[in-house]
Amino acid sequence: MAGYKQWIQSEIKDYWLPWLIITIVFFFSSLYIYENRGIFIHERESEHLVVNQQRNDMTLGELTGNMKLSQSFRVEENTFSRVQLQFGTYGRKNHGTLLFMLKEQKSGKVISRQKLSLSKLPDVKNFYIDFPPVHQAKGKGYIVSLEGHHLQSGNTVTLWRSAKDSYKNGSLTINGKKQPGDLFFKVLKVENKPLLSKTAFVLVGVALLLLFLGSVVLIRKCSDHLHKVFLIIAIPFGLIITLIIPPFDQFDEIEHYFRSFEVSEGKFTNQTVDQRLGNYIPISLVDTVQDVRFIHQDGFKYELVRQEFAKKLDSDHRVFTRNYASSYPPLIYFPQALGMMLGRLIFDSPLAMMYLGRLFNLIAYISIVYMALKIVPVKRKLFFTLALIPAPLILAASLSADGITDATALLFVAYILHLAYGKVNQINRKHIATAILIGLFIALSKIVYIPILFLFLIIPTSKFSSKKEYIKKFAYLFIGCMIPFVIWNLMNLKNMSVPDLRINPGVSPGDQVKFVLTHPLYYVKYFIDTLYSEGNTLVISMLGKATSNYLYQAPSIVIFSYLFMLLLFGIIKEETEISIPVRNIDRFIFLGIFSIVFLLIYTALYVGFSPVGAPIIGGVQGRYMIPIAALFFLSLSYPKIVSKDGKLGFLIYTIVQCSMFTLLLHYLVDINS
Structure with a gap:
C-alpha cells in the first residue's frame, strides 16, 4: 500500500499537468454525456421500411396543368404511417399546390387527403407525408395520388421515377394512362421510442469513460514506446468510427464501394459495351446504396440500416454502370476488396461487405503507420501526431483509397529519413527494393504525388560507394516506381479518354x-x-x-x-x-x-x-x-x-x-x- 501511495505521489509530482488535463477532460466529458442524454433516452422516430421502390433513373418532367399521377402498391406489413417522396424543384421557389391522396385500392376509401405547398417542397431531399397509422394492412393494395391544379411550366416541380417496371406489386399511371416504370417512393412504419433505455445509456456512458481512463493508463505504461501508444489510441477510435459513421456517408464512398467490389472480383479495368464504358455490378449493390444513402439527415436511422443487413447479394442480376473510381489502380483497393471478399463468403450481404471493407482498410492504415513510427529516426512525435489527426484516420475507417495513400506516403517519408539519418551505413539493393515497394503506391495513387520520390535526394552521398552509384540507385527507384504507373495508365487509356460527366459545365x-x-x-x-x-x-x-x-x-x-x-x-x-x-x-x-x-x-x-x-x-x-x-x-x-x-x-x-x-x-x- 505504501508503495502504491508513493507511486501516486511521484506521478502527481512529475506529471501533474497531463493528469490535470485528464481530470478536466474526464469531468467535462461526463457533463457532456449527461447534458446530451435526451438525444439517446427521449423518444424519437424509428422508421421501418414497408414498401420500397428505389429506382430513380429519370424524372416525370414538370407537373403542369391538372396533371394527375397515381402509384399503386401492396403492403406486406400490418401497419404503415408515412409515404416518402423526392421532388425536384429545379432550384426555384415555385408556387401553387398539389393534392395528395392515399386510398384503399379495392374499396376506394380515402385514408388521407393533404394539400402540399410547392414553395415548401425541398429540392432532391426526402419529403415525408405523415398520416394516422393504417392498421391491418398486410396483403392489401393502396394508391398514392398527386394532382395539380392549373400548374404552369417554369413554376412547378417534378418527381423521380424508374425507367422500367422494376416494382412488380404496383403500377404508375399519369392522367389515367399506365406508364412503363414506377414512382420513386417508400412506405414506412414510424414508431416513437428511445435509442437507449436509461439503464443502457448509463452503461454505455460509463463504458466510454472507462475506455478513456483505461487507455490513458495504458499510454502511461507504454509512454516510452511511441508506436505502441499509437495502437492504443488508433485502434479503439478507428473501430468505433468504422461503425458509427453512417453507410456511404464518407466522401465519395459510393464510388469506392463499387470499385472495391470490382477489384474483389478481379475486374481491374472498365470494359466497353455498346460504346459505353463501365462494368457489370450486381443490382443488389446499387439497391443497397439507394436504400441507405442520405437517410441520416436527422440522425442515424438504425432500424433502416438493420433491415438492410438482411438483404442478400444477388450476383446473377447485374447492371452496367460507369464508376469513376475505376480509373484508380486496383492495388490501392486491395484491403477493402479483401474485406468485401470475406463479407461475401461469410455474410453474403452487400451492407456487411461494406463494413468489412471499412474494417480491413482501417487495419491496413494502422499497420502501415505502425511500421512508419517504428523506423522513423527523427521527428517521431511529429509523425505520431500526423498519423492521428482526425482526417486521415477517419478516411482510413471508410472505403476510400486515400487511407492507403496517406499511410504509404507517411511510410515512404519515414523510410527515406531512416536511410538518410538512421543507422544505415551503406545503401544497398535491399534498401532500394523496399523504397520501390513503398513508393509505387504513391506513384499509382495520383500523378501529382510523384515528386515525393525525389525525397531520395536527402540521403547523403557518403552512404553510396560513389556519385555514379548514387545516381544509379536513384534511377532504379524512380524507374521502379514509374513502370507500374506507366503500365496502369496504358491499361486505363480508355477510361481516361472519356470525360467525367460529374464535373462542372x-x-x-x-x-x-x-x-x-x-x-x-x-x-x-x-x-x-x-x-x-x-x-x-x-x-x-x-x-x-x-x-x-x-x-x-x-x-x-x-x-x-x-x-x-x-x-x-x-x-x-x-x-x-x-x-x-x-x-x-x-x-x-x-x-x-x-x-x-x-x-x-x-x-x-x-x-x-x-x-x-x-x-x-x-x-x-x-x-x-x-x-x-x-x-x-x-x-x-x-x-x-x-x-x-x-x-x-x-x-x-x-x-x-x-x-x-x-x-x-x-x-x-x-x-x-
Whole structure:
C-alpha cells in the first residue's frame, strides 16, 4: 500500500499537468454525456421500411396543368404511417399546390387527403407525408395520388421515377394512362421510442469513460514506446468510427464501394459495351446504396440500416454502370476488396461487405503507420501526431483509397529519413527494393504525388560507394516506381479518354491548358486569390474539421490543438535527435517537394475540374494535402531549439488522446442528432 501511495505521489509530482488535463477532460466529458442524454433516452422516430421502390433513373418532367399521377402498391406489413417522396424543384421557389391522396385500392376509401405547398417542397431531399397509422394492412393494395391544379411550366416541380417496371406489386399511371416504370417512393412504419433505455445509456456512458481512463493508463505504461501508444489510441477510435459513421456517408464512398467490389472480383479495368464504358455490378449493390444513402439527415436511422443487413447479394442480376473510381489502380483497393471478399463468403450481404471493407482498410492504415513510427529516426512525435489527426484516420475507417495513400506516403517519408539519418551505413539493393515497394503506391495513387520520390535526394552521398552509384540507385527507384504507373495508365487509356460527366459545365482540360500557357500571369493571380480566399478552410479541413457528406463538425479546440502540436514538433528538436544532423539543404528539399506537389494539386484541379478561365480554382480539398503534410512541417525544423524534457512524451500523448476522445463524443452526439 505504501508503495502504491508513493507511486501516486511521484506521478502527481512529475506529471501533474497531463493528469490535470485528464481530470478536466474526464469531468467535462461526463457533463457532456449527461447534458446530451435526451438525444439517446427521449423518444424519437424509428422508421421501418414497408414498401420500397428505389429506382430513380429519370424524372416525370414538370407537373403542369391538372396533371394527375397515381402509384399503386401492396403492403406486406400490418401497419404503415408515412409515404416518402423526392421532388425536384429545379432550384426555384415555385408556387401553387398539389393534392395528395392515399386510398384503399379495392374499396376506394380515402385514408388521407393533404394539400402540399410547392414553395415548401425541398429540392432532391426526402419529403415525408405523415398520416394516422393504417392498421391491418398486410396483403392489401393502396394508391398514392398527386394532382395539380392549373400548374404552369417554369413554376412547378417534378418527381423521380424508374425507367422500367422494376416494382412488380404496383403500377404508375399519369392522367389515367399506365406508364412503363414506377414512382420513386417508400412506405414506412414510424414508431416513437428511445435509442437507449436509461439503464443502457448509463452503461454505455460509463463504458466510454472507462475506455478513456483505461487507455490513458495504458499510454502511461507504454509512454516510452511511441508506436505502441499509437495502437492504443488508433485502434479503439478507428473501430468505433468504422461503425458509427453512417453507410456511404464518407466522401465519395459510393464510388469506392463499387470499385472495391470490382477489384474483389478481379475486374481491374472498365470494359466497353455498346460504346459505353463501365462494368457489370450486381443490382443488389446499387439497391443497397439507394436504400441507405442520405437517410441520416436527422440522425442515424438504425432500424433502416438493420433491415438492410438482411438483404442478400444477388450476383446473377447485374447492371452496367460507369464508376469513376475505376480509373484508380486496383492495388490501392486491395484491403477493402479483401474485406468485401470475406463479407461475401461469410455474410453474403452487400451492407456487411461494406463494413468489412471499412474494417480491413482501417487495419491496413494502422499497420502501415505502425511500421512508419517504428523506423522513423527523427521527428517521431511529429509523425505520431500526423498519423492521428482526425482526417486521415477517419478516411482510413471508410472505403476510400486515400487511407492507403496517406499511410504509404507517411511510410515512404519515414523510410527515406531512416536511410538518410538512421543507422544505415551503406545503401544497398535491399534498401532500394523496399523504397520501390513503398513508393509505387504513391506513384499509382495520383500523378501529382510523384515528386515525393525525389525525397531520395536527402540521403547523403557518403552512404553510396560513389556519385555514379548514387545516381544509379536513384534511377532504379524512380524507374521502379514509374513502370507500374506507366503500365496502369496504358491499361486505363480508355477510361481516361472519356470525360467525367460529374464535373462542372464549361470544363475542357485541353482548352484550360492553353489558357494557362497563354495567360500565365492570370493563372498566378487566380492561384493566389484562391489561397487567400480559401487557404484557412484548406488547413482546418486537412486536419479534419468536416470529413463526411453531412459535414459532421470537429470541435475547434481539437483542430487547433493538433495545429499547435504539428507546428511545435515541426520546429523543435527532441533531445534524442541531437546526434542526427538535418542539413539546411534537406529542409530546402522538403519545402521544394511540398511546394511542387501543392502547385500540381491546384493546377490539376484547375485543368480537370474548373471551367476554362475561372477566377477561382475549384474542387481543392484539405485531404489532398495529407500525403505531403509531413514535408511541410519537416521544413520548419530549427536545430537550435531543443526539447530536453523527457516527460514531454506523456503530455503530448495525453493531449492527443483527450482530443480524440473529445472528437469521438462529439461525433456520437452529432451523428445521432
